[in-house]
Amino acid sequence: MGRAPCCDKNGLKKGPWTPEEDQKLIDYIQTHGYGNWRTLPKNAGLQRCGKSCRLRWTNYLRPDIKRGRFSFEEEEAIIQLHSVLGNKWSAIAARLPGRTDNEIKNYWNTHIRKRLLRMGIDPVTHSPRLDLLDLSSILGCCSFYNQSQMNMSTRLLGGGGGVQPLVNPEILRLATSIMSSPQRENQNPDFLFHENQYQQPPLMQNTSVAEPVMNNNPNVIIDQFPFNGCFTDWQNNANAVLPYLTEDNYVPVPSNCYGGGSGEPSFRTPSSSSPTPLNSNNSTYINSSSTEDESYSSDILKFEIPDFLDVNEFM
DNA sequence: AAAGTCTTCAACCGCCGGCGA
DNA sequence: CTCGCCGGCGGTTGAAGACTT
Missing domain, CATH: 1.10.10.60 (Homeodomain-like)
Structure with missing residues (x-):
């Protein structure tokens, strides 16, 4: 002991x-x-x-402690910082004047974490939860027996005709192995960077079940992970915005992922990927949230790291 | 109104790293 | 280099209040 x-x-x-x-x-x-x-x-x-x-x-x-409810800006900052720093509560607190690590930790565990879970986001990785996503996506694709969706399901499950099993055991095996892979557990911020501009999401690597979300408008970046549909093909869709850090501190987690599953895509313009100060209205997101709660969640989960938060030392 | 359940958050615990002897 | 002390950190607990049945 x-x-x-x-x-x-x-x-x-x-x-x-x-x-x-x-x-x-x-x-x-x-x-x-x-x-x-x-x-x-x-x-x-x-x-x-x-x-x-x-x-x-x-x-x-301590006299400089700010008590009371967390403001919108503070909550936004916590989520942004947590996506970069992980459970480094003291480091997060150092960037939120008047807030203690304990307070932030409690707030995360009692409020933010639960909300992310409700929305199907893994609060540890800030990525869609594959354990929920894979089955819901696959089953969602297969749950209606109209022609197009059957085509989708047969593609998804690698089938060639005739009635296929709803879930390919190989897919489930792959998903399980990905979920338990050491890389997924890695919270070192270095893990977030990649020699390319966008990090290949390890969550989705080597999956063959992806269905691209096509983006035909060169001026619009699809900012959606299709929870209610099938997988986005992160690997093949060059315009897809991936939920990981880029070199300019923009963390392009698809706002719609966090937005409560309205099912509608949301978009942002390419210019919005530059760092934007907190409280700024410069962001040009177009969100499609349908409820107040969802709208709020969607807004606070736009992952742009403001300069003043100064997380570079953790990179 | 009472009992049961859930939520919140202040406080505790054990571990770890820095530092000086 | 090793050891012990100390401060700091993150995870966890449990009492109290809020809410539900």
Whole structure:
């Protein structure tokens, strides 16, 4: 087993802080500053361990802490930063003035993460969840027996005629292996970069089941991962915007992926791929969300990393 | 109104890395 | 180089409040 918890020794107090304890800690730090957390509680007359004092101060008592609900801009920044930094809460917090890592972590776990899951987005990879996607997509394609969709399903499943099984076991095997591949687990931001402008999404590599979303308009980049339809062929469609970092810090996760599955494609112009400051209205997304919640989700998940967030050091 | 369930978030825990001896 | 201390980090817990039945 690990070492004993630091607060177990000497009968130090645990649990919620009282207003009196808070005041003692505030008074002491205002007078002496904080430095040696190990000796601080004793000097301040607190029956707490140094760790507990540090946590209480940094997460709650610090004067520069901004309390209250997260703003739209803050939430947007958290999602953007998380897509780059992963669960580096302290690094994310460092870029959100007045917010603590604990607060951001809690907010992510209780709000953002759940919303992403509801929308079929893996909150870890910020990619569509293949475990949901593959079956729903495949079954969705096969669930109506009109001619075009049967053609689609036979192509999807590699069949040549006659009634094919709904799900090719090989596809499921492939999906399982992709889901469990080490590369998929890799959260190192380096993993997001590629020598080409757009990273090949490892999620979709080597799949033969993809159905291209055709984009005939050279001025419009398809910004959609077709949850409700079949797979986009990321490999073959040169105009498809892939959900990974580019070299100019734009993270082109398809807004429609996060947008709640309206089924309609959404578009952005190529010019919008340049970095745009937070709060800017320069983005030229056209979203097709149908509900307030979906619209909100769609908006906040446009992955453009503003310059001021300064994530380059993590690249 | 009461009981059960769900959600939130402050606080704790153990691990890790930096640093000085 | 090794060891121990300390601060910091991310994951997890559990009490309390909110919500539902």
